[in-house]
Structure formats: C-alpha cells, structure tokens
Amino acid sequence: MKQAGSPTPAANHVAAGAAEANLNAERAALIALDWGTTSLRAYLFDAAGKVLATRASTAGIMNLPRSAEQGGFDAAFDDTCGPWLEHASALPVIAAGMVGSAQGWMEAPYVDAPASADALVAGIVRVKAACGATLHIVPGVLQRGELPNVMRGEETQIFGALGDDGDDGDSAGTRRRALIGLPGTHAKWAVVQAGRIERFQTFMTGEVFAALREHTILGRTMVTPDRPDTEAFLHGVSIAREKGQAGVLATIFSARTLGLTGQLTREQQPDYLSGLLIGHELAGLEAVLRQQHNSLAGESLRLIGNEALCERYRLALALYGCTQAELVKHATERGLWRVASQAGLVNPAPQAARAG
Template sequence: MTQAGSPMPAAQLAGAVEAASLTDAALDASGAATAQTQAVSLDQAALVALDWGTTSLRAYLFDAAGNVLDTRESTAGIMNLPRPAADGGFDAAFESACGAWLERAPNVPVIAAGMVGSAQGWLEAPYVDAPASADALVDGIVRVQTARGVTLHIVPGVLERGELPNVMRGEETQIFGALGDSPAAATDGQHELIGLPGTHAKWVVVRGSRIERFHTFMTGEVFAALREHTILGRTMVTPDRMDTEAFLRGVNNARLKGQAGVLATIFSTRTLGLTGQLAGQQQPDYLSGLLIGHELAGLDAVLVQHQSKLDGHALRLIGNEALCGRYQLALTQFGCTEAELARQATERGLWRIATQAGLVAPASGAAQAARAVGG
C-alpha cells in the first residue's frame, strides 16, 4: 500500500482539495502561469491537457508515451479569469498557460476537464448519465475554437439522476486515470470503491470500468463554515501540527455516539472545551474528525444497503496526499485498513480519455509500465 505523508492541520481541511479542481497545486498568486520545468524539447510534444477548475488551472504537456514533459500552473480558474469571459478571459488564460508550448508545437491536440465545461465555463459540456464509461465521456466531448485557432476538447461531467441527484465534473477524469492502474480489477465485474476527499468529497462505486453510482459529502465546506461563521470557531486555536488523539476522538464519537446525527454532535466541540476536556488547539482536529467520522458512517450505512461495508473493504483514495492520509487514519476506525492512494490520477485520466478520443495514439505497454513505476 502506498503510504500517505503527514496529515495536514485541520484548519486546512476545507481548502485542501479544491472543490471543482482536480489538483492541489501551490499556485502563483499573480495568476500568471509558471513553468516547473525550464527546458523542454517540444519536438517530443504529443498532447496538451488542462485541469481547469473554479479557482485554478493546471496544464500538462505530454510526450507520445504519455509522460509529462512540463507542467504550468495558474490561479486563472473559471471564476478568476484575467479579464471578463465576454472580453476574451478564457482565451487570455489559455494563452498564458499554453501559448509558449503551442507557438513551437502548433499542431498538438488539446483536451481539458473540470469546471471549464460547466454552465459558467468556456463552453458547457452536458453531463453524461451514470452508469458512465470512458467511452461515454468521449462521446460527450464538446469542442471550442480558441483565438489561436486551436480546437479545445472539453470532457463532460457525470450525472446520477434520482430524487437526490448527484453530479461530478472533473472527478470522472481522475477516476478513469486511477482505473488505468489496474485494468484487470476494473473489468472483472467486481465493484470498486474510490474516495475523493475534499471540499465536496465524493465516494464512487465503479463496476466494469463504469462509474455506477456516487455520493457527495460537503465535509470540507461545512468544516470551513462552522469554523469561520459559528460560535464553534470562537474558542478554536490553530494547532502547530495535527492532534491525532483529538482527531480520532471526533471520528469515534461520530461512529459510536452519532446516532442522532451530525447536528446533535457538532456542539460537543464547544461543550468539551467549556468542561475542560478539549483545549482550544485540539478543537479544530476534533471537529475535523467528527465530520469525517459522520461522513464515513453515512457511507457505511449506504454500503450496507448494497450488501457491503467498510470493515475489511479495500478501496482507493484520490486527492491531496496529506488529506488522504487523514482519511486513511479515520478509515481504520471503521475496520478499513487497505486504503491505497492513487497517484497522478489527473494526468493519467486526461491521457486515457485523449487516447480513447483518438487525439493521441495509445502508449506502448512498456511505456505504461515505466510510467506506473515512476508514479
């Protein structure tokens, strides 16, 4: 199992995985794209791929084997464009991120996923209904012509219809990137559970390489709202490092004493402080654990309805490594000790969908194996 790094401070829980973005890069505050690699041989370029979310943009340059040659990052998400969309804001952000590459490699295909395909994005890519395969995503791709004359292929999101409809936009690309790591498991008809912790955490059931059903938990956003805008935050002190004991206390209070629901337990963050049982520095981690515990308890209840459970379940996590480490710790309290971190899911997903769309030729088996080892 891949080991996650040290868990992040609870104060960063809500922002650790940006809701609509696929990645968690540290972004240039100016909004200008910054190159991580100074010298790149663009004669090897085969694909430009973008993870374009609400508040951030990350661009990848791939070679023909599916390896990332270069990466550029920007704060120019769809709600933070350098100028209004009506005045060419999307083109300006695209040019800033990818213009230097495309000047020297003008014929390279371009694909994008994330909120750029939302109703507020460059061009709306209507949702594909679940169950959804990678082929269905390819069929739902929409195309927009950029000012440079390049065609941008935008991947759609996924919609699960019902009385409580659910949507994802961006996560579907990560999921198919993670599935590419274990094609046998994805095609043998077995259900696989994939978690994407974040502002709006997703738990997705995949079967036969299709996104079958999923649930969204607003854990990160609720944490931020409770801390910043309720009485609970008044006694909280930002800790220097994670308090594991306080975190697990929250997880287990949700698991063992949360039958009345989250609304009946969150006030304990304050009352445990008032009674001297929880220091101010411990309260953020306690609340973090409490909310994640309720999330996992709710997930477990849903799994039981489908003759499954977290106890003894092997699953995969996609997202910020430190935040996933926090979830791995919480999952152990539910009997789940096999929660592997799927690395490079975003870029692998973009490459996989571009390949299935015929934008690039499939990488050789040797190249795929080398990339898996490197990741």
C-alpha cells in the first residue's frame, strides 16, 4: 500500500487525493465500486446521491497489485479508496462486478432470473476489509436452461438505467417492458419487465472480434485506419443482415476475399469485420425477439456503455429498423446508488425519495 508523505510521485498523487477527500469527507455518504476483470472504478457519493469524486485503477480482479492470497484485494481497495476512508472510516461500501465471482474477493452467488432489485439486495454478500470497512458485494444474475446465461455488474447498470429519476420497481416507469443493450467484450441484451430482469442473452462479439483480428488470417491483411470507417462498418452490418444466412463462420471470410478482389482496402477491413459481427449479433437478437413476438423494427431501447461503441450500435440498429436507441449515461454509478439505497446503506435523501 502506498504511504502518504513518501516523496515518490505516486505518493504525491495519493496525498493530493487525500486533500481532496478531506474536503468531501463531511458530505460523503457512500463509496461505490465497479470492480471488473481488468479495472476498478470507485465513486464517492454524498447523501443525495451526487458523485463527489471518482477514482479509477487498472487493478481489476485479474490484475491485482499482488496475489489474492497475499492480500491483493485489500491492497487494491486501499490504493484506490484509502484517502476517502482515512477521513470517513465509517462510510458504507457497495461493490458490483467480477469482484463477486468465484475468482473475486468473496463469491456472491448468482440470483436467478427473473431478478428484481430486491433480489439483488437479498443476495448481497459482506466481506470485511483489513482497513475495517465492510464491502457489500452485489450478486450477479443467472438465467438457467440449456443455454445458461450469466451477468455480473451489468445487473447493477441495468437498474441504474431504469432508475433515471429514482423511481423504484413499483413505479410505472419500470413496469413497462424495456429492452436494454450493453455492447462490449461480452455484449448483453436484457429484457426488463415489472422491475425485473426477465431474460437476457450474451454475445461474445467484442472478444471474438479481437481474437479474429489478432489470431486468424483475417488480421494479416488489415491495417488500422486513421479514423473509423463508418461506410465499411455499415457495409458489414448490411451483409450480415441481408446475406448472412450461412452464418458468421462463413461471412467473416469475406473480409479476406473482398480484399483479394479489390473491393475492400486493408484500412476498410477492420471496420467491415466489426460491422459483420455486430450485424450478426443484431440478427441473432432479432431472431430471439421474433420468438417472443417482438422485433427490432420500431423497438424503443436503451444502450449502456462506451459512447463511441454505442454510437456504432445505433447506426447498426437503424439498419434493422430501430431508430429509437437512447444512450443512458452514468448507469453504473446510478445503479450502485440505487442498490445501496434499497439495501438501506444510505438513507434516501429528500431529493431521491421525491417520487416515493
């Protein structure tokens, strides 16, 4: 753990953080952690649910400063939140993400879908940190079946996206059916109804793209363009949508053959492949929605995640007839706040409770 007062630049940074934390200490009401595989993000909230300060670290659960057996979780937590806790040691702490997996700090067993925010609260697991703080770890959600699905962290973001105005699960706002997409390494698409995560799908789109790009013949002819090529991306999406019957194992070969025939430059190939994969993801989603007598066309949905990636999804969704895809910002911290409130870790402030 870094020591304030040491002359290294890193310690100076911590010292600056401590000074800032001191200013916020009196108002601080909650520390919230979004602790994934490759990163840790921390939020300091006041009693009204306003974010006072944030800290980010690369100390994801697979990237701890030392091994878990040697106190790696404590070290990462102290490095990131120590300055805050120094001035407000009694702060409640909530955490979501892979920190609750079998490889995490302590396993928070999945709750079954359909899952309400109340079920998440009931599934919270507590772990005592060396510094004295108690972490409240939010469980993930498991959808059982022949093709089981799991999420960890996304369940909290989803409730954050629903709870825009602080409404609880019983309000009209969350009784309606909502389709929520979370693009990324493992993209998730969830249907929420009556305040519960009813069912969801995982598409390994981001990770498959990286594996194809880095470790197959497709990457060999690719050159990263100076800026994303939207035309090549949409070309890929439309091929997947209109000519994708043979499936993604077949269509991806065209990233190479369109190069061989001079129809796609090296710089266009990465965005074309990205479009193909996202196009196939949406085709798969469309097939699942149809089984539920729904369709992407005319659907009004919400997206959570990296803004540039969500913008690509909006373009792709438009080709599927879905023009109402709203990007929800700050879903992670809102979700953490919401679950913490529902768990009684913070007293609902007048502002947050106004709709109650």
